[in-house]
Amino acid sequence: MATLPKGPSKLAMIRMMFDLSYTLADMARDYGDPLTMPSAFGPMVITISPEGNKEIFTADPELFTASAADSFGRVIRTSVLVTSGAQHRRQRKLLAPPFHGQRMRSYGDVMRTTATEWALRLAPGNPFAMIYTTQAITLDVIIFAVFGVEQSERVEQFRTDLLELLGSFTPLIFLRPLQHEFGGIGPWARFQKVFRRLEEHVFALIAERRQSQEPKEDILSLLLDAKDEDGNSLSDQEILDQLLTIVFAGHETTAVMLAWAFYLLHKHPDKLDKLHEEIDKLPLDLETDAIAKLPYLEAVINETLRLYPPIHVIHRRLAKPMKLMGYDLPVGTVVAAGAYATHRLPSIYPEPERFEPERFIGKTYSPFEFLPWGGGARRCLGAAFAMYEMKIVLYTILKQCRFALLETEEVKLTHRAGTVGPKGGIRMMLAR
Numbered sequence: 327m328a329t330l331p332k333g334p335s336k337l338a339m340i341r342m343m344f345d346l347s348y349t350l351a352d353m354a355r356d357y358g359d360p361l362t363m364p365s366a367f368g369p370m371v372i373t374i375s376p377e378g379n380k381e382i383f384t385a386d387p388e389l390f391t392a393s394a395a396d397s398f399g400r401v402i403r404t405s406v407l408v409t410s411g412a413q414h415r416r417q418r419k420l421l422a423p424p425f426h427g428q429r430m431r432s433y434g435d436v437m438r439t440t441a442t443e444w445a446l447r448l449a450p451g452n453p454f455a456m457i458y459t460t461q462a463i464t465l466d467v468i469i470f471a472v473f474g475v476e477q478s479e480r481v482e483q484f485r486t487d488l489l490e491l492l493g494s495f496t497p498l499i500f501l502r503p504l505q506h507e508f509g510g511i512g513p514w515a516r517f518q519k520v521f522r523r524l525e526e527h528v529f530a531l532i533a534e535r536r537q538s539q540e541p542k543e544d545i546l547s548l549l550l551d552a553k554d555e556d557g558n559s560l561s562d563q564e565i566l567d568q569l570l571t572i573v574f575a576g577h578e579t580t581a582v583m584l585a586w587a588f589y590l591l592h593k594h595p596d597k598l599d600k601l602h603e604e605i606d607k608l609p610l611d612l613e614t615d616a617i618a619k620l621p622y623l624e625a626v627i628n629e630t631l632r633l634y635p636p637i638h639v640i641h642r643r644l645a646k647p648m649k650l651m652g653y654d655l656p657v658g659t660v661v662a663a664g665a666y667a668t669h670r671l672p673s674i675y676p677e678p679e680r681f682e683p684e685r686f687i688g689k690t691y692s693p694f695e696f697l698p699w700g701g702g703a704r705r706c707l708g709a710a711f712a713m714y715e716m717k718i719v720l721y722t723i724l725k726q727c728r729f730a731l732l733e734t735e736e737v738k739l740t741h742r743a744g745t746v747g748p749k750g751g752i753r754m755m756l757a758r
């Protein structure tokens with residue numbers, strides 16, 4: 327039996343599934359670095375220091391398989407999130423182009439109009455949860471990227487199915503022993519029922535697109551045209567899995583971050599004023615590329631990602647033994663970079679609990695100190711796209727709306743569909 331670093335008990339882990347008030351930063355203080363946390367994937371060895379994170383992110387990618395396969399593997403079997411090795415490399419190469427450069431920037435206007443449309447739906451004086459608005463925006467944007475301008479009934483149906491699927495989500499569905507239908511009762515059975523309906527609708531959509539000869543620029547067309555090294559097209563199953571991955575990974579995280587950004591800015595009016603100083607003198611229809619270059623806006627988003635990274639631990643499973651920070655870890659161990667706790671190390675970020683966008687002005691951090699996007703061979707494929715979108719949405723809404731924050735207490739963390747987000751969704755009200 328290998329000796330693993332110290333860490334909290336299984337009971338603490340069960341508690342954390344429902345109550346995140348004991349955070350990874352608290353664990354790092356109590357148990358040191360690295361530490362072992364029981365998890366749904368088995369014992370997880372988590373590094374906190376940049377040195378430990380570096381050992382994970384710069385290790386040979388062949389050392390790892392995707393630990394996400396344990397949780398998502400029964401849902402999206404061939405997704406880039408769960409594959410490893412040559413298949414994973416091929417899928418990343420195929421999926422990367424729409425999320426970078428000119429292709430990514432071509433979504434700028436859609437990001438702006440979608441943000442305006444949803445902001446206009448807010449009624450002054452009516453309390454609302456900001457996360458619903460940010461989620462509606464990011465979902466519409468990613469659906470546009472995936473399906474293009476086509477707004478058929480089927481795409482609308484996809485949106486409805488997806489929202490229902492998200493509604494049927496609980497962290498319990500990631501626990502293998504609970505992944506049984508139990509005669510149609512329980513969270514997994516509920517999730518599967520909605521999932522099968524969604525799958526049926528997407529297969530019908532793929533069949534329709536295969537029939538139509540019209541050339542299109544969207545991500546679905548890219549997947550339909552893609553060929554592997556032997557010249558074979560992707561199967562419907564593979565297309566479905568990648569589409570779902572992009573839609574899930576591409577909207578939930580970004581929505582959570584935007585909600586936190588609104589929260590932090592309104593909790594710190596001096597920072598909000600400073601952002602207004604930067605944006606108020608600029609036109610609403612400023613070129614989206616120019617919005618993306620605004621320094622204080624970027625600093626606000628980076629500081630939000632530091633304080634509330636939507637993925638707290640960035641994990642992989644060992645396919646080969648690894649020496650990590652002096653520990654000899656056997657095959658099968660899950661290792662993780664503990665972003666949430668690294669982002670709170672006072673040696674890197676003095677007064678780490680303070681919202682201080684200025685720490686990102688004129689200063690850069692290494693990818694082992696600032697790691698909201700993960701790192702190494704699995705680093706987030708949509709990082710540039712998400713940054714572009716968050717800047718445009720924040721700019722567009724703040725230029726047109728003034729809000730009141732209705733949260734009087736510190737907002738707590740809660741598990742959402744694959745991310746950690748704000749409990750209650752950030753209650754706000756449109757003031758004008």
Ligand code: HEM
Pocket residue numbers: 406407408418425571572575576577579580583635636637640641698699700701702703704705706707708709711712
């Ligand atoms: C604020 C928004 C986002 C954050 C903070 C975020 C963060 C992350 C993190 C931490 C990972 C795991 C990386 C690792 O294992 O090293 C990841 C993976 C991924 N993200 Fe994002 N993400 C965001 C938005 C997006 C968007 C907009 C897309 C696509 C449009 C996207 C697509 C993906 C994909 C496909 C992966 C899997 C990569 C792989 O396993 O090779 N993400 N993301």
